Ligand SMILES: Nc1ncnc2c1ncn2[C@@H]1O[C@H](COP(=O)(O)OP(=O)(O)O)[C@@H](O)[C@H]1O
């Protein structure tokens with residue numbers, strides 16, 4: 293097992309009577325794009341929420357970066373190198389775009405309360421550094437010209453990109469993207485595909501939850517198919533598209549996608 | 552420039568007693584407004600920036616005041632030492648209270664802080680041996696700053712204005728730093744903030760303690776300035792008044808909170824005759840602001856002015 297791969301074993305999560313995750317196991321190898329697909333309600337978002345510490349799974353284990361993640365709070369898991377975006381936007385609408393991304397740099401900042409209140413010289417230096425880092429992430433996501441706008445003033449597609457920039461600003465080893473193409477038009481989806489490829493090229497492992505099949509099949513190295521909280525299949529895009537169970541349950545018969 | 556507004560404000564409050572010499576209204580009401588600014592700016596860090604409500608903030612104001620009053624009158628402590636002890640004690644209580652109380656949200660947090668304010672008020676009234684009970688404590692010695700005994704309205708104006716500017720400067724610095732952004736992130740989306748590595752529990756605890764310290768600091772000054780404290784100055788009405796100041800000025804704006812504090816202090820003076828209707832007027836004011844100018848009077852008006860300015864420039 294490599295350092296930055298994430299290994300999930302027998303993960304269970306239930307809400308009342310609903311088993312949203314019924315013993316999910318998989319391993320996402322380092323440096324690859326690992327997609328998680330499945331119909332609505334399959335448990336994809338729940339899986340992400342469990343991975344990042346927002347839920348406490350009732351059973352199972354999550355190994356990442358040499359640590360057991362189960363039981364750790366989200367901010368500790370973030371500190372181990374995991375970042376994510378959200379299916380339902382979780383932007384800080386009370387801030388500008390660049391400030392949102394500066395919050396993404398939080399783990400790289402050393403600001404203490406007292407030093408900040410007294411505005412010591414090192415705080416001034418750090419502010420400059422954080423702003424530079426944020427601008428690097430914004431440039432990577434083609435958002436440089438939007439830096440000073442209020443986050444809420446952007447069109448939807450760009451807001452989703454700000455979430456990616458904010459996550460990248462943390463310099464994660466593992467990035468979780470929850471339906472990044474939902475609500476995007478074709479041009480934006482194409483740009484997103486390029487951005488995800490660039491992120492992978494920079495050495496970041498990507499877990500991608502997405503319904504847009506051309507995107508998923510075109511860009512992923514491996515896929516995990518979830519159905520009713522269980523793993524239906526796992527493999528390369530070609531294997532998944534050839535799997536009759538997946539086609540029956542999710543891909544819906546006739547549709548075939550270019551790899 | 553980052554602090555341009557601050558310097559302008561500092562120059563203005565320094566000039567006031569020169570422009571209006573021996574003017575009771577400016578000096579005395581100005582000092583009272585200054586204390587309110589410290590309180591509102593501190594509460595705004597918690598409410599406006601971190602998005603956590605406190606309906607019991609007068610309790611911390613009172614703790615600072617009673618610490619100074621009790622330690623100087625009953626134990627003969629020097630005033631500065633008593634002030635420091637008041638800050639340490641209030642900060643410690645706020646810190647102990649923060650974790651359990653800030654786990655609550657919305658109405659629950661409002662109720663819990665309200666309850667805390669009521670309990671502290673009851674203690675002030677009931678612990679007669681220490682607090683003097685409903686009659687309060689009189690004969691508090693003047694504030695002594697390294698040999699300079701602060702006496703007279705003008706001197707008090709100077710001390711309180713200096714303290715207010717210090718509080719404003721600290722708050723402005725804090726807000727415009729990673730600490731401040733983390734607080735706003737907690738307000739914007741607590742979940743996302745956690746995923747950015749913000750320990751939101753710790754951030755909320757810190758800002759709760761800081762806002763309690765601002766209040767205790769104002770309380771100590773208030774006790775010495777008045778030379779007298781009684782529970783009436785720290786009851787629920789005062790807590791509601793503080794919230795009104797923050798909301799009136801505009802949440803998440805340090806100058807907004809300051810303006811709210813000044814506006815409400817002035818309004819009070821104008822309404823002394825209607826003393827019986829004080830709570831009513833506050834309630835009506837809160838409702839009107841929330842309905843018509845939810846971003847607050849100061850923030851709302853300054854945004855309106857900006858829009859007007861842009862329109863005028865485009866037309867000319
Ligand atoms: N917080 C929650 N409370 C109760 N049920 C939930 C909660 N989150 C998800 N679920 C349920 O778990 C199942 C999986 O949901 P989700 O993970 O959002 O699916 P997906 O992201 O794959 O569309 C659904 O049946 C959903 O109703």
Ligand SMILES: [Mg+2]
Pocket residue numbers: 336337338379
């Ligand atoms: Mg989902």
